[in-house]
Amino acid sequence: MTNKLYQLSVPHQIKVSGLTVDVVRKDIKNLHLAVYPPLGRVRVAAPLRVSDEAVRLAVISRLSWIKRQKSKFTNQARQSAREFVSGESHYFKGRRYRLNVIYQTGTSQVAIRNKSTIDLFVREGSDQAQRERVLLAWYRQQLKGLIPSLIAQWEPIIDVKVSDWRVKQMKTKWGTCNIEAQRIWLNLELVKKSTQCLEYIIVHEMVHLLERRHNDHFAELMNKFMPQWRLYREELNRSALGHEEWGY
Ligand SMILES: [Zn+2]
DSSP states (O other), X not given: OOOOOOOXXXXXXXXXXXXXXXXXXXXXXXXXXEEETTTTEEEEEEETTOOHHHHHHHHHHTHHHHHHHHHHHHHHHHHTOOOOOTTOEEEETTXXXXXXXXXXXXXXXXXXETTTEEEEEEETTOOHHHHHHHHHHHHXXXXXXXXXXXXXXXXXXXXXXXXXXXEEOOSSOSEEEETTTTEEEEEGGGGXXXXXXXXXXXXXXXXXXXXXXXXXXXXXXXXXXXXXXXXXXXXXXXSOSSOOOOOO
């Protein structure tokens, strides 16, 4: 037993048998081990007085369970590959919808019906890539419609200016910020998340205009502007989309 108090709430990583483990110290009694989708991130929340070595031993004792969890997520990810056919689940603004594909001769379009269905109107004979393109174009348009008012709302609060913003598909990040150009990029996938999650990423990227790095100062600013930001981060990290973890 050591009397050293490990640093509170600054996550770091340790390697255990080739496994990367995120460790966060909290004022808690017991050690919590969890594996998160979609990639099987392993996270340990440890009491303040538990050393990294003790965390390592705890992880080793549960290695087979962790591996089972990870392979479960890998299978889920494989099964959730989309074909853009009727009956599939698709997400929009944090809500799950059933996709209904309608083949017709008119213009391709997308419509939400009964808060439960996404009607996807496509030309006769449209293949999977064409169906996907129509839905993604609609997603992009919807997301672009949400962003300007959120930026405008937060600019006076954070006291920064965003000169430009763009939407793109990104594999590993929800957003990025080009500080010199005062430009933020937002992941198209955010359209599938609750508007609060989108807002959190926008605020996060805007706060980078005040603090480049993910340091204590950054966390302080986030706490000040959006005290609930950790909840939104958890919500994003829980989701089973092809994403790596979002650190802050
Ligand atoms: Zn960041």
